[in-house]
Amino acid sequence: MDLLEFLNYLVAFFTIFTTVFFLLLYLKYRKTYYAEPEWDGWTPSVSIVIPAYNEGVHIRKCLDSLSALDYPKEKLEIIVVDDGSSDDTFEQVEKYNVKVVRQKNAGKGAALNRGIEEASGELIATMDADSHVTPEVLKSLIPFFKDKEVAAVTPAVKVASSGSPIKEFQRIEYLMILFSRKLLSYIDAVPVTPGPFSIFRANVFDEVGKFDEHNLVEDQEIALRLQANHYKIKSSVSDRATVYTEPPDNMKDLFIQRKRWQRGGVRNYWKYKSMIKRDFGDFGMFFIPLNFATLGAFFIVFGLLFNAVFNTPYYAQYILVESIVLSANMFTVMGIFVLIASLVWLYTAVSSFRKDRVKMRFILLFVIFYWYMMMGANILMAAAEIRREKCSW
C-alpha cells in the first residue's frame, strides 16, 4: 500500500467514523432532545451587555426585542457599550431606557469586558447589536442555571428566513450547527458560547477571567476556557429561546467572516491542546482531536484532489467519459455512504426545528455547492497564516 492509498483509507475511515458517531449520538438522545428545564418562577437579576460599533442601522431592532422581553423589568439591566462608533449608534441607543457606556474603539472583546465591569446582574448575557431575541428567551434559558455546575447557556441562534440564497444557505448552516451543539451538550463538549446571545453566571468571569480582547473568536475562546475549568455549558433548541442574527449578505463578507472563524478556531484549539486527556472527558478525548483531524483530513483530501488533477494520465483525454466510470472504486462506495449519511444528518438537523421550514432546493444546493465552497475558507485561513497576515476582528 503506498502513501496516497493509505491517506485515502485514513480519510475515508475518519469521515465514516465521525458521521456514524454523530448519528449515534442523536439516536441515543433523541427522546430527550426537546426536554429542557421548565421555568419555576426563579428570577435572578440579569445584565445584558451589547457591544456596538457602527450599529446604528441594526441596534433599534435589537433594543426593541429586549424591550419586549417577558421578564421583570426591575431584574433587568441593559448595557450598551458604544465602541467608538462614527455613525448614529449613540443617538439611536439614547432613545431607549438603557445604560450607555462610550469608549474609544478598542474591539469587541474589550467592549464586552467594559460592559461586564459595569454589570451588576447575577447572570450576564452578551448580545450582538445586529441580533434580536424572542420575548421568552430569558425564561427559557435561566432554568438551566439551577444546576450549580452550569456556567453558561446558549440559545437557539438562527438566521431569519429571507429570499436571498446566500442567507438561506447560512440559515441551513446555523440550524445544523445548532443541532450539533445540542448533541455536543449531552457529552459536555459545547465549544462555543455564540456572540449573538449567550448567558453566563456572573461570578465565572471572576474565576476564569473575562473575554480575551485579542482573540479573533472570543466567543469560542471563553467557552474553551470554561471547558478547561470543568464548567458545564448547556445548549437550548427551544423555539421560545430563539435569537435571530444577521449573517453576511454577500460572498466577500462571508469569506472574510469564515476566514476569521477558521484562523481564530485553529489558534484557540491549539492554545487548549493540553486538554487532550481523559480528565477532560469527551471534550478532551474526542472533540478537540476531532477539530485537528477534520482540518488534517481537509488538507489531505485537497492534496489528493490536487494530485489527481495534475497527475492525470496522458491518455485520459481519449477516454474522458470512460475514465469517469472507471474511477468508481471502493472509495466511491464509502463516499456515497458518507454522502447519504450526511444528507440524513442534514435532513434530521433541519427537520428537528419544526417551525423553520427550508425549501428542499436550498438543502440540495447546500450539500452539493455551499458545503464544499465553505471548505475553501480553510485555504484562505492557511494562506493568511502562511503570509502571517495581521489578525483583525
Add this chain to the structure above:
Amino acid sequence: MERKVSWPLYLTAFLISAAVFVAGIFVGKLMDQGDVQTITADVEGLSERLAVVQMLILTEEADSSAFCPLYASELEAIDEEREKLGYELSFLEEKRKLDAPELKKEYFLLEAQSYFLSKKLKDLCEDDSILLLYFYSNKNCSECGQQGADILAARDSTGVNVRIYSFDGEIGSPIAEAFMQQFNVTGYPSVVIDGELHSRYMSEEELASEFSG
C-alpha cells in the same frame, strides 16, 4: 463537574464504521471484478470481429484489392476501439491499482492479431499507415510514461495514420516476448516503427519527423 468518556459510543461507532469500511472494500472488489469482466468481454468481442476480417483476407476469393476499402474501414474501427480498451486497461492499472495480468496478456494477443492484419493490409492494399510497436515497463522505466505521451502527441500533431501497439514487456506475455525477440528489444522504452527498432527514448519532435519522413 465530573467528566467521562463515552467509550461504548465510540466503540459502537468504530464497529459500525469498520463494517461499512469492510463492506466498501467488498463492493469495491466486486466493482473491480465487474470492470475486468467488461473489458475482457470487449477484448473477446473485438477479437471475434478481427477473426472475421482475418478469415475474409485468407479466403482466396476475397484476397483481392477490391475488398481493400472494406478491410481498411473495418480495421480502423476495430483499432479505434482496441486503443480505447488499452487506455482503459492502463487507467485501471494506474489509477485503481488493479492488477489483471491475464487480461493484459489477452489484450496483447488482440493487439498482435490486429498488428498482423494491418501488416497484411499494407501489403495487399498499399495502405500508407505506419505500424508502431511500443515496448514499455511499468516497473523499471522512468521515461516510459513520457514516451507514451510523446507518441500520441506526435501522431496527433502530424495527423499521420499511425497504428500503435503497446506491450508491457515484463508481465510474462508470450506474444510480447516473441515480438521483443523478433525485433531484438532489450530495454525500455523501445519503439519499432515499420519494422525499424529505436532502442531509446524518442522525443515528440523525433517521432513526428519519423512519421512525416
